[in-house]
Amino acid sequence: MNDYQSVYLALSVILFAVGALGVIVRKDAIVVFLCIEIMLGAVNLAFVVFSRANQSAEGLFMVMCIMAVAGAEAAIGLAIFVLLYRKTGTINIDKFNLLKW
């Protein structure tokens, strides 16, 4: 019983690559954040596929933990963006180069 697992896994890899590409090419902090969410969604898909292949609930539990982490990340990350915007007037990530060498 194969159930098109390779199709799902290929889709997961491609979605992850698209998200990583977006993190690299975009300068807008909010779009970079959205691309991180795309990557998390791709990983969720892979977890569900493997969880079903093994007939175990561990992967589904991991998906729920990832969703909780994504929610925490959204709360903290967006608060940081608002703070940066108040201090500097922009959220262009190329402008925040204090820790860059």
Next chain:
Amino acid sequence: MELLGIIICGGAALACALLVILSKNTVHSALWMVGNCLALAVLFLFLNSQFIAILQVIVYAGAIMMFIIYAIMMLNQRQGFETDILKGLRSGRFVLLCLFMICLLGLGAGISPMALKGEMGPHAMAKFGEVDLIANYIFVQGIAAFELVSVLLTAAVVGAVFLARKD
């Protein structure tokens, strides 16, 4: 028939992901991301995981995207920044990303396929993803992780309020 549905939903998810990257307006990016979440939820339904599909719609497409739309409103960003995708593709970061992905795929190909366990009959397949199996797992084996996740969410809320307070 199932393959057709998978290809349609997967194509929709992929197209929405590409439009998130390519659209100039930040609000449009956020709305395409909602489409991506919904397409992934349909794929989860194809995978017999009804509970995860519902969580995906409620948590991702509902709560997190609402957060992001709200943040865009607070930042009053009508227009995104200029994106030069070709310039981004010529940077060293892109080369590093390609190397990383190739190494990851090589690692995945090198691992021997794991033996499938559990019963794979149609009855087990139909029961998979139902909420009682997940609840049994969470409250028996995963209770420590579950409680830690609740602590994490509380810490995130407190941290967000602390960051956003008036000086």
